[in-house]
Amino acid sequence: MKKTIFTLSLILMLVLSSTTVFAQSNEIIVAIDSERVEFTEESGHPFVDENSRTLVPFRKALESYGATVDWNNDERIAIAEKDDIKVEVPIDQSYILINGEQKATDTQAKIVNGRTYLPIRAVIEAFGSSVEWDAALKTVVITTTPVDAKAIFTEANNKSIDWKNYDADVKVDISLDVPDAAGSVQTMNMKMNMYMTLFVNPMKAKINADMLVNIAGQEMSQPFMNMYMTIDENGMNQYMSMDNNGTYTWIKQTIANEMFGDLLKYDEEAIEKNKEIAEKYTKDVKYFGKYKDEDRTLLRLEYTMSGEIYKDMLGESLENMPAPTNEQEEATYEALKALVDGNFGDTKYVAYIDEETKEIVKYEMDLGDMIQLMMGSMTDLLGEMPQEVSDMLKSMRATMVMEVLNVNQAEDFEIPEEALNAPEMSEYLEQLAQEAAAEETAEEETTEETETEE
Numbered sequence: 001m002k003k004t005i006f007t008l009s010l011i012l013m014l015v016l017s018s019t020t021v022f023a024q025s026n027e028i029i030v031a032i033d034s035e036r037v038e039f040t041e042e043s044g045h046p047f048v049d050e051n052s053r054t055l056v057p058f059r060k061a062l063e064s065y066g067a068t069v070d071w072n073n074d075e076r077i078a079i080a081e082k083d084d085i086k087v088e089v090p091i092d093q094s095y096i097l098i099n100g101e102q103k104a105t106d107t108q109a110k111i112v113n114g115r116t117y118l119p120i121r122a123v124i125e126a127f128g129s130s131v132e133w134d135a136a137l138k139t140v141v142i143t144t145t146p147v148d149a150k151a152i153f154t155e156a157n158n159k160s161i162d163w164k165n166y167d168a169d170v171k172v173d174i175s176l177d178v179p180d181a182a183g184s185v186q187t188m189n190m191k192m193n194m195y196m197t198l199f200v201n202p203m204k205a206k207i208n209a210d211m212l213v214n215i216a217g218q219e220m221s222q223p224f225m226n227m228y229m230t231i232d233e234n235g236m237n238q239y240m241s242m243d244n245n246g247t248y249t250w251i252k253q254t255i256a257n258e259m260f261g262d263l264l265k266y267d268e269e270a271i272e273k274n275k276e277i278a279e280k281y282t283k284d285v286k287y288f289g290k291y292k293d294e295d296r297t298l299l300r301l302e303y304t305m306s307g308e309i310y311k312d313m314l315g316e317s318l319e320n321m322p323a324p325t326n327e328q329e330e331a332t333y334e335a336l337k338a339l340v341d342g343n344f345g346d347t348k349y350v351a352y353i354d355e356e357t358k359e360i361v362k363y364e365m366d367l368g369d370m371i372q373l374m375m376g377s378m379t380d381l382l383g384e385m386p387q388e389v390s391d392m393l394k395s396m397r398a399t400m401v402m403e404v405l406n407v408n409q410a411e412d413f414e415i416p417e418e419a420l421n422a423p424e425m426s427e428y429l430e431q432l433a434q435e436a437a438a439e440e441t442a443e444e445e446t447t448e449e450t451e452t453e454e
Helices: 002-017 058-065 120-126 149-161 259-263 268-281 309-320 327-341 368-377 387-395 425-453
Strands: 029-032 054-057 068-072 077-082 085-090 095-098 101-104 110-112 115-119 130-134 139-143 165-179 185-200 203-215 218-232 235-244 247-256 282-293 296-306 346-354 360-366 397-405
Touching: 029 058, 054 058, 054 120, 058 068, 058 077, 058 115, 058 120, 085 120, 095 120, 115 120, 120 130, 120 139, 130 282, 139 282, 149 268, 149 282, 149 296, 149 346, 149 360, 165 387, 247 425, 268 282, 268 309, 282 346, 296 360, 309 327, 368 397
Parallel strands: 029 139
Antiparallel strands: 054 115, 068 077, 077 085, 085 095, 095 101, 110 115, 130 139, 165 185, 165 397, 185 203, 203 218, 218 235, 235 247, 282 296, 296 346, 346 360, 360 397
């Protein structure tokens, strides 16, 4: 139990340290330099063809792009011209012509209900513009002027590594398939709201969370957890107050291990190393355009973080870690080793960057695959899970939106006395075990008395 809680705490820290709205709609949007093209019933609407490629109404899209269009009825060829480039798109053919030169395409232009639809990527790229597909927002992002997405993200991410403190408003949506007492599977939806304050030197965090649970149409809302965490050169301390049948009791876990101080150093050398590691393992950065957010303009970027980053971040420290001398140090070592040895794969994130300040202001991510990979890689540490628990995890869908607030202006906090003076988790778990044993003994005595009377 202690090991599980500690490991999940590490996972939470990693998720929050590298942390999106995944709007779902059936409508496909085309945006040219962040300006949305307005399609109508008359112009036709974009759709995805049998090759999983986006086809868009030829005339509306290309005229919005600034090209002149024509139609060769005899040859059944759509024609677009701009800046001395002529693109010809034959109907039902797997190629286009760029200034007379043939180029293969992975899908074909079509005529549907009397309207011509073209493979948007092939045609727009023929004019020298970039095309990206924002799957979460179902948007074709066309950019006419080159944008160095990797440079924009790296600058913003480096700024975030320099943050001294900040608040984070985190919203997590989770759904699980849960078997009921009769064996029927019910979908349980959970909405968790977390407000976190984090200081990085020395590291300390305050987290308040509540949860709305909906299962079989029944809703239940309740405070879920209050938590404090401190990490310094002496080790890590966690203080948790969780709901226990309406009673909130503080417990703490102290892990005296100087390794945490080494892992989370905040000197100039460590900061520069973190920047280098982040840039090294960040790949496939894509620019998804600009979005208005009240009085500011946000740049939306998607990036992929390699799971190999944990090996680089923690591997050297793990190698230099002295042999564990007690149960806590053993738990620390095993948890970190699981992270280093784990197969976490690549994880996609979305970051919103303030165009004016060049600061990251919001993250979005799909948590489901990431959590399953982490939990799967830690099977040796956590032990084999019951089959029903494993099935629930496999069915999990989860997304997170993390909004960053009050950068370098977060309000400082003190850990309350009742948390500092709380019993250690080992003592608390031992007490629960004793109470459970006492209840079991009492039930057995009651059963024996009833049988004697009969």
